[in-house]
Amino acid sequence: MQNKIVPKIKPSAIFSIKGLITYQRINVEELIIQKIRDEETRNYGFNLLVREYQERVYWHVRKMVVDHDDADDLVQEIFVKVWKNLGSFREDAKLYTWIYRIATNECLTFLKKKKRKYFVSIGDVTKELSEKLDEDVNISGDEVQLKLQKALLKLPDKQRVVFNMKYFDEMKFAEIAEVTGTSVGALKASYHHAVKKIEEFLVDD
Amino acid sequence: MKPIKLDDIKKVSRPYSVPEGYFEDLPLKIQTRIQSERKESWIRTPAFKLAFAIAAMLTIVMSIVFVNQSVNPEDLLADIPEEELLAYANLMQFEESDIFSAFEGSIEEIDFFDADGLDNLELEDSTLDDLLLEYDLSDEYL
CATH class of the missing domain: 1.20.5 (Single alpha-helices involved in coiled-coils or other helix-helix interfaces)
Structure with a gap:
């Protein structure tokens, strides 16, 4: 018997644009899960998954590591991990929060290794990433954006990842809590502090 | 300095350049x-x-x-009884000269006094003379 796909949103939400996007996203996610569940269609399902999430994962990673080559390598590594761990994906969790969790852990591990590998202090890594920002033609022309990105680099990595998910990806605190395994209360406090620090950095610079 | 609020800044969620394609x-x-x-x-x-x-x-x-x-062939030959070697030589119809030619170049290494087995070899005088001449032993034995 074929599994029926049931949308997990209220019908009224369908009439808003955001609701439509959410509805579409859930449908795609359900389809991917359905394909992955079946051994015969797993490859096709994974291909769908990559095409659906590659850009979001890339930008999530890129904002953390700044450099494109590092981001490219990490994104590939993340999807290899996703492929290897498809069997351990619990279907009660959302697919994209599960992928975000893998991506976030990979980013934090990468940054930790970077600091350890070159015996450099956090300040030096911030400086290195900040210089990479100056080299990026897309952002170097926009003074305010460049300032904001440089200010973000001054945040601790864990706080920065939370800020990025809330501010740029507009994720709910409950979803971020699923990704990071932190309580909603702690995340709210972390985000609030991050915003204050960023505004201070922007004034200081 | 005028405080800057995050809300006043335009949100750009994809701020960096990415290679085409x-x-x-x-x-x-x-x-x-x-x-x-x-x-x-x-x-x-x-x-x-x-x-x-x-x-x-x-x-x-x-x-x-x-x-x-892959041991030394001489060691292998040493383990074979003398009678069997001679029987093999007879079977293959080796001439005495064939046997001596096998030692060519290493004749100095052969201790004739210890080579008891050679006592049984019956060489014709002409062959013996030829051999003594060939190996420059005529002064010693003729």
Whole structure:
């Protein structure tokens, strides 16, 4: 018997644009899960998954590591991990929060290794990433954006990842809590502090 | 200085430049990486490691046996009784000159006084003369 796909949103939400996007996203996610569940269609399902999430994962990673080559390598590594761990994906969790969790852990591990590998202090890594920002033609022309990105680099990595998910990806605190395994209360406090620090950095610079 | 609020800044969620066509190529790159990891993971399986270890052990054992087998031919001949060597020479219908020619170049190494087996060789005088001349022993024995 074929599994029926049931949308997990209220019908009224369908009439808003955001609701439509959410509805579409859930449908795609359900389809991917359905394909992955079946051994015969797993490859096709994974291909769908990559095409659906590659850009979001890339930008999530890129904002953390700044450099494109590092981001490219990490994104590939993340999807290899996703492929290897498809069997351990619990279907009660959302697919994209599960992928975000893998991506976030990979980013934090990468940054930790970077600091350890070159015996450099956090300040030096911030400086290195900040210089990479100056080299990026897309952002170097926009003074305010460049300032904001440089200010973000001054945040601790864990706080920065939370800020990025809330501010740029507009994720709910409950979803971020699923990704990071932190309580909603702690995340709210972390985000609030991050915003204050960023505004201070922007004034200081 | 005038305070800056985050809300006053335009939100750009994709601020950096990305190489053209990057997202079109990415799925293929990921597939390729998964394929290569699959091959590597097969090499890392316990079954492969065990098979490799057994093959390596067999190679080592066979090498040791082969090296031990390739002993000096003179040692092998020394183990064969003299009668059998002579019987073999008769069977193959070797001439005395054939036997001596086998020692060519190493005649000095042969201790004739210890070579008791050669006592039984019956050489014709002419052959003996030829041999003594050939090996420059005529002064000693003629």
